[in-house]
Amino acid sequence: xxxxxxxxxxxxxxxxxxxxxxxxxxxxxxxxxxxxxxxxxxxxxxxxxxxxxxxxxxxxxxxxxxxxxxxxxxxxxxxxxxxxxxxxxxxxxxxxxxxxxxxxxxxxxxxxxxxxxxxxxxxxxxxxxxxxxxxxxxxxxxxxxxxxxxxxxxxxxxxxxxxxxxxxxxxxxxxxxxxxxxxxxxxxxxxxxxxxxxxxxxxxxxxxxxxxxxxxxxxxxxxxxxxxxxxxxxxxxxxxxxxxxxxxxxxxxxxxxxxxxxxxxxxxxxxxxxxxxxxxxxxxxxxxxxxxxxxxxxxxxxxxxxxxxxxxxxxxxxxxxxxxxxxxxxxxxxxxxxxxxxxxx
Amino acid sequence: xxxxxxxxxxxxxxxxxxxxxxxxxxxxxxxxxxxxxxxxxxxxxxxxxxxxxxxxxxxxxxxxxxxxxxxxxxxxxxxxxxxxxxxxxxxxxxxxxxxxxxxxxxxxxxxxxxxxxxxxxxxxxxxxxxxxxxxxxxxxxxxxxxxxxxxxxxxxxxxxxxxxxxxxxxxxxxxxxxxxxxxxxxxxxxxxxxxxxxxxxxxxxxxxxxxxxxxxxxxxxxxxxxxxxxxxxxxxxxxxxxxxxxxxxxxxxxxxxxxxxxxxxxxxxxxxxxxxxxxxxxxxxxxxxxxxxxxxxxxxxxxxxxxxxxxxxxxxxxxxxxxxxxxxxxxxxxxxxxxxxxxxxxxxxxxxx
Numbered sequence: 001x002x003x004x005x006x007x008x009x010x011x012x013x014x015x016x017x018x019x020x021x022x023x024x025x026x027x028x029x030x031x032x033x034x035x036x037x038x039x040x041x042x043x044x045x046x047x048x049x050x051x052x053x054x055x056x057x058x059x060x061x062x063x064x065x066x067x068x069x070x071x072x073x074x075x076x077x078x079x080x081x082x083x084x085x086x087x088x089x090x091x092x093x094x095x096x097x098x099x100x101x102x103x104x105x106x107x108x109x110x111x112x113x114x115x116x117x118x119x120x121x122x123x124x125x126x127x128x129x130x131x132x133x134x135x136x137x138x139x140x141x142x143x144x145x146x147x148x149x150x151x152x153x154x155x156x157x158x159x160x161x162x163x164x165x166x167x168x169x170x171x172x173x174x175x176x177x178x179x180x181x182x183x184x185x186x187x188x189x190x191x192x193x194x195x196x197x198x199x200x201x202x203x204x205x206x207x208x209x210x211x212x213x214x215x216x217x218x219x220x221x222x223x224x225x226x227x228x229x230x231x232x233x234x235x236x237x238x239x240x241x242x243x244x245x246x247x248x249x250x251x252x253x254x255x256x257x258x259x260x261x262x263x264x265x266x267x268x269x270x271x272x273x274x275x276x277x278x279x280x281x282x283x284x285x286x287x288x289x290x291x292x293x294x295x296x297x298x299x300x301x302x303x304x305x306x307x308x309x310x311x312x313x314x315x316x317x318x319x320x321x322x323x324x325x326x327x328x329x330x331x332x333x334x335x336x337x338x339x340x341x342x343x344x345x
Numbered sequence: 346x347x348x349x350x351x352x353x354x355x356x357x358x359x360x361x362x363x364x365x366x367x368x369x370x371x372x373x374x375x376x377x378x379x380x381x382x383x384x385x386x387x388x389x390x391x392x393x394x395x396x397x398x399x400x401x402x403x404x405x406x407x408x409x410x411x412x413x414x415x416x417x418x419x420x421x422x423x424x425x426x427x428x429x430x431x432x433x434x435x436x437x438x439x440x441x442x443x444x445x446x447x448x449x450x451x452x453x454x455x456x457x458x459x460x461x462x463x464x465x466x467x468x469x470x471x472x473x474x475x476x477x478x479x480x481x482x483x484x485x486x487x488x489x490x491x492x493x494x495x496x497x498x499x500x501x502x503x504x505x506x507x508x509x510x511x512x513x514x515x516x517x518x519x520x521x522x523x524x525x526x527x528x529x530x531x532x533x534x535x536x537x538x539x540x541x542x543x544x545x546x547x548x549x550x551x552x553x554x555x556x557x558x559x560x561x562x563x564x565x566x567x568x569x570x571x572x573x574x575x576x577x578x579x580x581x582x583x584x585x586x587x588x589x590x591x592x593x594x595x596x597x598x599x600x601x602x603x604x605x606x607x608x609x610x611x612x613x614x615x616x617x618x619x620x621x622x623x624x625x626x627x628x629x630x631x632x633x634x635x636x637x638x639x640x641x642x643x644x645x646x647x648x649x650x651x652x653x654x655x656x657x658x659x660x661x662x663x664x665x666x667x668x669x670x671x672x673x674x675x676x677x678x679x680x681x682x683x684x685x686x687x688x689x690x691x692x693x694x695x696x697x698x
Contacts, residue, residue, distance in 0.1 A: 082526075203499050311442055
């Protein structure tokens with residue numbers, strides 16, 4: 001225990017001046033001033049927003065572009081090459097936009113799963129004992145992440161997928177056909193009859209069809225995002241102390257078992273926040289789909305914009321859709337992040 | 346990147362709306378655009394940029410084509426120099442946003458005039474006289490053996506997104522109840538690359554554009570135009586509804602080119618005609634047209650001799666047509682509908698009165 005200093009019998013001159021402190025004026029009052037400053041700043045921000053909005057509305061009115069949403073109900077008049085939800089040209093614009101959104105979500109979901117798998121495998125490979133595997137992983141990451149995604153998409157589409165053979169020359173396996181126009185897989189067709197891919201009038205038909213446009217977009221997104229995710233995973237694994245590896249190997253665990261049971265679970269808390277960023281990027285990058293002819297939300301919105309001339313409204317719809325999609329991904333990942341953090345007991 | 350530009354154009358429209366007009370209201374009927382252009386010292390012209398015959402970059406790095414010559418004529422009439430033009434390549438999706446946001450002064454980019462593009466409640470454009478009467482066609486490989494639209498049933502067709510072509514295709518196929526798959530691309534380069542990559546059995550666009558693009562194919566003779574005309578495509582330069590005085594100026598410069606052909610005024614003889622008009626007081630029509638008397642130029646906010654300058658820069662309409670797309674050019678297109686009205690065509694200038 002520290003010795004208690006003896007109480008000073010003679011009060012210091014300072015504390016002696018314990019006169020009833022004169023109440024400071026309000027502009028020097030620590031309880032008041034911050035509130036006043038907050039209020040003034042808040043008011044200024046509100047005024048600025050009000051001014052900008054007012055100006056926007058005035059200028060849009062002057063240009064005859066005041067927001068109107070009636071066009072959403074008008075028939076779209078254009079077709080969509082592939083749609084998960086039923087669509088034809090007589091349906092209204094909002095259905096077209098919805099079909100585009102579903103196409104975007106489809107590409108993003110499959111892309112997320114694929115990129116995560118690829119990224120994790122490559123991230124793990126960069127810790128392999130096999131030097132060739134390790135170097136291959138490095139080469140993949142360095143090549144892919146330093147080339148713009150747009151170029152890669154164009155490469156996959158025009159150089160790889162569009163050079164596939166067509167018609168009878170297509171690559172045919174039992175139940176699966178890979179042609180220039182897409183991947184055709186056997187399945188239950190009309191009347192729940194099992195149907196394999198068939199060539200009708202020079203065009204392949206099958207119950208399950210994935211277009212090459214979808215394939216090119218997906219390949220591009222997975223390969224590109226996979227490289228970034230591999231780096232995130234590598235960082236996560238590197239963050240686990242070396243002692244964990246040594247302890248596991250002294251228990252006789254194999255390399256793979258060590259990774260799976262000891263290292264990866266611990267690295268998750270470093271990996272997940274990084275993944276969040278990559279997932280969001282992937283969702284946004286999917287809007288490059290129009291370069292390879294895949295009808296995503298952005299592609300539909302663009303056609304809509306041109307036909308209706310409602311540039312501001314269509315852009316607002318786009319902004320809202322991508323923002324919602326990204327916030328949703330972010331919220332899910334934050335939830336996951338809370339799950340994998342170390343709990344203090 | 347080109348599609349990011351569309352997006353940023355949309356956003357800049359928003360931003361322009363948020364911030365523009367802070368300086369106050371614009372008074373009177375004076376053309377703000379005209380004074381902007383003269384102040385800047387050059388015209389900014391939106392063109393396609395990769396379409397032989399209409400607007401493309403020639404071997405010497407200069408823009409060439411029918412659409413480009415319209416830009417040159419306007420620049421010559423307004424600024425006195427056909428070279429004072431800055432060309433912006435625009436794809437079909439971004440062209441209207443670029444015009445509406447003021448990024449380009451004039452859109453001379455094989456654009457079809459339609460009601461919704463003209464109407465204030467639609468794109469709000471203001472169209473000049475049509476410079477090329479076209480129709481939509483379909484290009485297929487000769488080897489495919491396809492002879493008509495029915496032959497395209499169930500097959501993928503390449504089309505540029507954001508065009509009237511896309512809509513006409515949907516309408517025609519629906520009318521005839523032919524199922525098909527439209528594959529949409531954002532630029533004509535991608536569209537034709539996919540077609541040449543055999544992804545589509547056909548590509549559809551304006552017939553003049555198909556003819557122009559075909560000249561740059563590795564083997565032009567292996568491709569043929571189907572004998573169908575799916576639509577009317579009056580290709581027309583455009584400005585915005587926002588500045589009627591500027592729209593009028595452009596309109597009458599283009600009419601000037603057409604009237605010049607009708608009056609027999611060419612790039613070669615325009616100086617002689619001008620001297621003749623100055624010498625002979627009895628040639629009233631010619632004197633007014635070439636700005637020797639009257640104030641037509643002033644009424645439009647242009648120099649009095651704007652027609653002389655335009656014709657000297659680009660030639661009359663017939664010369665522009667022949668040089669870029671006519672029988673002697675690579676495109677080898679017939680004048681067809683684009684003959685003068687006296688010869689049974691649709692090119693008709695109202696009187697300069």
